[in-house]
Amino acid sequence: MTVYRDSAVVLRVTKLGEADRIVTLLTRRTGRVRAVAKGVRRTRSKFGGRLEPFSHVDLQLYEGRNLDIVTQAVALDSFGSVLAADYPRYTAATAIVEAAERMTAEEREPSLKLYxxxxxxxxxxxxxxxxxxxxLDSFLLRAMVIAGWAPALRECARCGSPGPHAAFSIASGGLLCVACRSAGAAGATRPASSCVDLMAALAAGDWDRVDTSTGVHRREASGLIAALLQWHLERGLRSLPMVDRTAATPLGRPPAGPSDGTAAERPQPPRLDLAVPAAGPAPVDVSLPAGLFGPGTAEPLPEVAARS
Known part of the structure; x- marks a missing residue:
């Protein structure tokens, strides 16, 4: 069997037999992969908690006929402990990984940008x-751009005439000018101009503009983004209606304590250690753009060994 190594994010896990799991991964080099983690549900499993949803790991796998087999796993980022401690963060992360899985229609089709x-x-x-x-909304917009479904937010989606335009059509893929809307664009709405500006800022990573938006425009933009994604995927994300859109607890601040007045200690975010394992090759500069999700979110990722 072919042995290969790749870095991956765990999207979903499914029970298999008494002690195994099928792990759905989005890998850096190979795209979406399904692999078996043998014995991962046993108390003394060598994988520990490294193959839980939201985990960012470096893996060694055997390429199987139907499913690959995970033989080694090294943690790169432990996102799960922080996300599981805060419900708004957890529900947003759940929708993000579901969208990532749904937007990789074919297994083993590389998608480095989405990764x-x-x-x-x-x-x-x-x-x-x-x-x-x-x-979440910024991720969904950027993922649609990667998939070739970028909404027209500055020009007419049909004729390309520059805006601003007032009408927005989900079926047409964005804003419509007066002439194109009159030509028979059914179901067009008229969102607030601030809502369209917010969507453009989310797609561009302009967080200074995003932070000045109001709750009304954020909710309106979320509805349009969800409708656009559902139109292209032909069905909505199951986890999207469950997203808690209230503000998350600030990191480093303990959440409200139980009814007896005691404060529950909130786990601190883990230190990001993206050092390449000793046996691995030197890192290369494939960092995310600096303004992708704000300062501190674009870290260089380690290169992985090619297939042997």
Whole structure:
């Protein structure tokens, strides 16, 4: 069997037999991969908690006929502990990993940009106080851009005439000018101009403009983004209606204590250690753009060994 090594984010896990799991991964080099982690559910498993959802890991796998087999796992980022401790962050992360899986229709089709976008989004959720719903909406917009479904937010989606335009059509893929709307664009709406500006800022990573937006425009933009994604995927994300769009607890601040007045200690975000394992090659500069999800979310990722 072919042995290969790759870095990956765990998207989903499914029970298999008494002690195994099928792990769905978005890898850096290979795209979406399903692999078996043998014995991972045993108490003394060598994998520990490194193959839980949201984990960013460096893996060694055997390429199987139907499913690959995970033989080694080294943690690169431990996002799960921070995300699981805060419900708004957790629900946003759940929608993000589901979207990443749905937007990789074919297994083993490399998607480096989506992988880097996913790592950046999870890092932003777990290491910054950025509002989780804004990180989610920004991820969905950028993922649609990567997939070739970029909405027209500055020009007419049909004729390309420059804006500003008032009408927005989900079926047409963005704004419509007066002439194109009159030509039979059914179901067009008229969102607030500030809502469209917010969507453009989320797509461009202009967080200074995003932070000045109001709750009304954020909710309107979230609805349009969800509708656009559902139109292209032909069905919505199951986890999206469950997203808690209230503000998350600031990192480093303990959440409200129980009814007896005692404060529950909140786990601190883990230190990001992206050092390459000793046996691995030297890192290369494939960092995310600096403004992707705000400062501190674009870290260089380690290169991985090619297939042997």
């Amino acid at each position: 880097l976008l996913l790592v950046g989004a999870l890092r932003a959720l777990s290491t910054t106080d950025r509002e989780p719903s804004l990180v």
